[in-house]
Amino acid sequence: MIARKPKRQPKWRTPRTSESSKRTKLSSSGTYSSEGNNDTPTSDEFELICPKGTKTAKRKEKGKATAAEVEEYEAFKANDLRKMTIMETVNDIHQKDIETRRRELEAKQAEMDLQVILADTEKMNDAQRMAHAKLLEKIMTRN
Structure with a gap:
């Protein structure tokens, strides 16, 4: 069984700095003050500023672009198009x-092939004729 702590222990009681916690009117301006906490600023002294929510901030970011942003985007787009056309050219x-x-x-290969085909084989020895025959076979397989 879990033991319960009574509410009258110091952990649960709020500390009081003065005998009375009632507010009193300070001046004709209508501002009030607590006797225990005179350092608290009144609503006349500051304005509460709340941060934007995540969804609101995202919606604002996704909003319409300004004219300057649109012009800058169009300039980048035109520049990229020019670069692409230059690259294609x-x-x-x-x-x-x-x-x-x-x-x-x-053309050079055809000229060399023609020289091989038209070569005079009468002045060649047997080894040269065999090499010539092999070259002719290669020429015929390419064409």
């Missing part, structure tokens, strides 16, 4: 350059 130029180099290499 550079990419197209690189692709054309790659294609041109590939065609040049193919």
Whole structure:
């Protein structure tokens, strides 16, 4: 069984600094004061400011953007679009350059193949003729 502490023990009693806890009127302005607590500010001295709730703050953040923010966003968007078009143009130029180099290499290879095909085999020895025959086979498999 749990023992209950009586309410008259010091833990449960509030301390009193003076004999009377009644408020008295101080002046003609209508402000009151407790005899025990004269340091408490009255409602004329300060205004209570409550912090915004989480939901209210989030709603305000998600609100409409100002005209300056919209203009700044549009400027960033236009700048990004310009960068993308420049990058696409550079990419197209690189692709054309790659294609041109590939065609040049193919032309050089075709010229070399033609030299091998048209080579005079009468002046070649047997080893050279065998190497020539192998090159001709490779040329034929590529084409």
